[in-house]
Amino acid sequence: MFISTVVFIRNNMKIPNKRKGAIYFFESSWKKKYTDRGIRKILHKYSNQAGMVHKVQRN
Known part of the structure; x- marks a missing residue:
């Protein structure tokens, strides 16, 4: 359950996080x-x- 939740969150991270330079x-x-x-x-x-x-x- 936890891993599927983490994968879901990672796949649905918002674009602004990527603009701020988030890699990990x-x-x-x-x-x-x-x-x-x-x-x-x-x-x-x-x-x-x-x-x-x-x-x-x-x-």
Whole structure:
């Protein structure tokens, strides 16, 4: 479910994002891609804030 949602969002990204120079789906404000570890840290942070009790798995 998560992967299909990500693919849907990526395929329907609005054109203004491309004009701003966005290249990566997960991109820093410096236009650099996040590493796998960086994305996991972001997911961990926001899943804790959302009160999720199950771990987010990457597969």
